[in-house]
Amino acid sequence: MSYDTGGAVLAGPARFVMLPSKITCPELGAGALRRGAVADALCGVGASTLTTVIAPAGFGKTTAVAQWAFETPMAVAWCALDEDDADPARFWAVVRAAVLSADGGLNISEDVLDTSWADQAASHAALTELIIALAAHEGDLAIVLEDVHTVQDSLTSGDALSYFIRNLPSSVHVVVTSRTPLRIPLAKLRMQGRLLEVGESLLRFTAEEEARLFALGGVELDEAALARMREATGGWPAASRLLALRCEGAGLAEAERAIERARENVGEYLLEEVVSSIDDDLLDFMVSTSVVDSFDVDLAATITEEADDQVRRRIDEMATSGLFIQRLSREGRSDWFRYHAMLLEVLQERFKRLPDAERSSAARRARDWYLTEGYDDAAVTLSYWMRDWGAICGIIESRWRSLYMNDDNETVLRWAMTLPAAVLDEHPFVCAAAAMPMALVKGPVEANGLVHKAMLRLGENDDFLFALCMVQKAFLAVFECRWSECREFAEKALRFLPEDEHYLRGMMLQLTASSLQYVDPLAARRRFAEALEAQRLTGNANLICSALGNLAVLSAVLGRKAEAEAYACQALALYDEHDRERKPMLAHAHWACAVVAYLDNDDRRFSDEVRAYRRLAAVSRVPSLATSMGVVEAKRSLAVGDGEGARALFADAMTEDVLAASMVLPSIPLVRQWLASHRGGGPRDVSAPEPRRALLAAVLSFCAGDDGALDAVAKLVCDTPREDVALCVVARMLAALLSVQKGRARAAADLMREAYDMAVDRGATVLVAENAAELVPLVPVLRQAEGDAARKSADSALVRLIEEATASLAGPASALTERELEIMAVMADGATVAEAAAQLVVSRETVKKHLGNIYSKLGVHSKMQAVALLRDEGVL
Structure with a gap:
């Protein structure tokens, strides 16, 4: 071993x-x-x-x-x-x-x-x-x-x-x-x-074992003496060892007298006998070092104020004398020692009887050694034993930042909870520092109570304490998804935090960035970049990784593939390969890499990155990230022909968090498929403040056969900066489809061309391919569109992309809207355009317009061909 x-x-x-x-x-x-x-x-x-x-x-x-x-x-x-x-x-x-x-x-x-x-x-x-x-x-x-x-x-x-x-x-x-x-x-x-x-x-000693024990000490017991010893000890090993220690070097008569005296109260008597026989200097050493549960030479020398060599001699003396001390060997490193529990109790009772000043001085030296060597937890335990509440508060105030920076804020709470309530109330900084871990363990009510206690004791010049309280309020707002309040508290904290407080400033910049990610992803990206610079100044890999991981995720969401990959690689490079499995924040990096692999149409890498993400996400537990990953997996499942798997994944995502699901822009076929099993469901508010949620609402309206979202989508096209590549591409595609429905062929062609050019420029043509089934009506429009040779060549490449992406699909019927399917069901029964319009309570022109779209999507030229195709596919 x-x-x-x-x-x-x-x-x-x-x-x-x-x-x-x-x-x-x-x-x-x-x-x-x-x-x-x-x-x-x-x-x-x-x-x-x-x-x-x-x-x-x-x-x-x-x-x-x-x-x-x-x-x-x-x-x-x-x-x-x-x-x-x-x-x-x-x-x-x-x-x-x-x-x-x-x-x-x-x-x-x-x-x-x-x-x-x-x-x-x-x-x-x-x-x-x-x-x-x-x-x-x-x-x-x-x-x-x-x-x-x-x-x-x-x-x-x-x-x-x-x-x-x-x-x-x-x-x-x-x-x-x-x-x-x-x-x-x-x-x-x-x-x-x-x-x-x-x-x-x-475990009881046999008579033979007790005889061997005494023989090791030079005492040979006859059968009568051995029987009396058995009566005294009952085979209790500790008593036998103490008796043997007490009789070591004695004659048989002296051993028998000791055995006789031990018969009344063997444990207490023998321990006292052994302790009282120890040299005074050595006993003082043992009593002083009993203030700690275990010690090495350096700690013992610090407690007793003796030289290291003298401490080693004392330890050797105890070991050779058979005293109840155990050596904890560490193979070439500093050995540690501890007293047997029974002996330790006796020594600690004597320690408690020392003068207060002597006792406190020894304990304080031990605690200071712990702190110097980094054994903070042991220092707090010793301070608690001393009832030195001020020392515990001091340790918290000096260590909270490093604990926070190493994701160990719960230790702050554990230490704070050792304090009596009255003492905690008198230390506002400790209350503030313990608030966030309190929220994680017991919830926001208790955490807010701690912040409130801290703020009640704010002094005129307590700017940093006020800032820390705002930091904690910002975190508490995040826990309850109160994003606007989070941003408000974080910005207050930033106003009062010193410029050289890089850690907390970086965290507040990250929180404000997080609060903006749904409303303005580009602004969120800029804030994360600021946070990254602040965190780099701390030199703490975990904090830098947090900022890089979030930047990678946002860049992937925006469709900025090269940036996403670069940030993810920087995050991964912070740690040795064998340490990466222990860093849950790297889940963000693997999430971004999975999205990049999806955009690259790289199935093997996509699967590898998703597995890596899941391993770490099981620990990091970021629900919004898991939801959006579910949408990416659903898109990939649909692309490889697993419609049922795609439907289940997307349904789960929409149930968990619609806003998070909208962040990675679900494809139109995915939304259509989901809508078919959730009739009338889904958010339709195209005026939502979050642009991606507004686009999802527009897609839902489009798939439901409502073309009234064109103005809202046109506004997204105009308002979305080109840096948001993904939103620009998908919004233009949807606007093109809506324009076709309105009979605006030229506008549709221009919008689709813009979308395609952006996708090609950023290596994100998958965004076009995943919507190919819906883009079929644009094929004849693109073929008839005017343009120079270069434009014509690009249009041909776009048409080929759409045709190749739809070639492997189950059938073009999947591209039809619910209204279009209703019209075809009526027409298949032999109804005329007028009869269909009357039955569906719409105008004849509406029926004709839908028929034109149906023929275009199905690639046919008549009602008879359309009905035959849909019957072949089992739709009718």
Whole structure:
């Protein structure tokens, strides 16, 4: 078994820097006995899903499992748990970090466990992803959870742990040590033979083991003395070890006297006996270092103000004396140490009796060391133990920006929630900093309450605090899709933020850009470009990636293929290839690349990019992005002949978010197909402030047989800047089709030519091809249009594009509107134009105009040919 934990350990979604001792297996002490029966039992770990080692304190649970871990050929991930790990996010972050220390090659995203643990479905989904990742380990892997009793009060952790264990692959095994029985269902595992139970009876020392223990200390017990010792200790390993330690080097008579005195209260008596026999200087060292759960030489030297060499000598003295100290070896790196839990309790009781000044001074030195070394979470825990609320507030105020910049704002909330309510109320900056993570965890009501508390205490010169409050209000508005309010708060924040506050300024520029993306995508693009420059000044890859990803998406939406690809490539280049799977913001880059692949008609790349997008989108969870991707996939499905798949994808998108669906400009055939199964449905407001939504409404009206949207579409043609390539192309195509219906052939030809030229110029002719079925009526118009040789050549290329794109379609009938199909149904029954007009309550001219459009779309010249074709296709 080997470990390579590096330096400080970054612990998953909570991203707190973890003390190395959390995921390092303790070494066996020089006097550790190899216990044959226990070792033989633990050999069954590989054949079990769960192994429980349950007994009270001092029964050698950790020693037994550590001994097995060093002997087993399988990889072992060690998790040393304590009360702080009862928080499910912390618990699973420790598990993830331990697993990666055992097998750094596993692809476990640091965001895989970034979920709502109170939501059973969400927690199970996250754990399923973790389980799938664990299955990739070659060979067997054991996950040791030491001292699970410290986290059992967290019911959420318990349910999640049960789900995790039940669904593990056969190559992964969980080993649990605990002082109390597990509170998870075990009956099924027991019946299936997947549960190995090691209990108190097996862990008790045998008489032979106790005799060996005393013999190691130079004391040979006769049978009578051994029997009295068995009566005193009851085979309790801790008591046996303490007695052996107390009697080391003594004669048999002295050993018997110690055994006799121990019979009344073996644990308390022996610990006090051992502690009282320790040299005063060494005991002072042990008491002082008990302020922390574990330490290395540097931390111990800082706490005790002793030289490193002196600290090493003291640690060696404890180890050779058999005192209850465990070495946590880290292979060539700084070793860490911890006292046995029973000894630690005695030492901490003595620490509490130290003078206040001495106790506070030692704790403060330990906390300062933690902060210097980056162990902020441990510093907050120690400050909480000291009830030093001011220190916790200070840590939050000094660390909030770096936590935010690393997507770890929830740690700010976790620290803030350790404060008493009265203390929190007195610290407005902490309230403001905790607001956004509060919204993510508990919702906007509680978050707004924190912002309100902060604003109530604003002073005359608290410009930055005011700006931070506006920042949080802008974020809260985003959570509730109140875009205009978001923009208002963000702009207020920008007025009060210092020019050198690049991080928050960049974030506010991004929020204002997001608030504009539907109304004015070009303005949004400019704002994202400003945000990118601000974020580059922070030097933080995550922030730069966020701006680049959004720029890539917007450029793709605008049809600016080269720019979209360039921004996406810059975002991807920020990270090494093996790190990209752990960066959910790269979902934006893959989304943009998928759209570019679609515009390039590159099926293989499109499929690859969609898969990459989906993997990351499962973590990043941007609903509007998922909706618009659904529309792109629907367009692609329709292009390859999967009409049913296209219909389902587009229907889902329209149900989820019409505005997001409109962003990637659904093709006219896609909308027509959807409308056929949603009669009368869909937004028809062509005056919508969002230009893409207005265009979608116009397309819906057109497909429903209503040609009254021409003025609105003409306005879009005039008002849309040419930088918005996609909207310009599609709006002109729709205007051309509406113009044909109005009998304006020349205008239709000019509009279609403009659309085609723009599409060719930007490499986006797919926008024309995907609408080819609707563009058939424009073919004769283009063939008859006047122009020079170059124009004629371009027109011929456009006609070929339309004809080639429609050649593989099921039939031209799909291009007919509902009204046109109604007219053909009546005419097929033998009605004349006049009879059809009367039956449908329209004018004869309207019927004639529709017939002309029908003949053009079907490529026929008479009613008889049209009826025959539609009957062949099964339409009539």
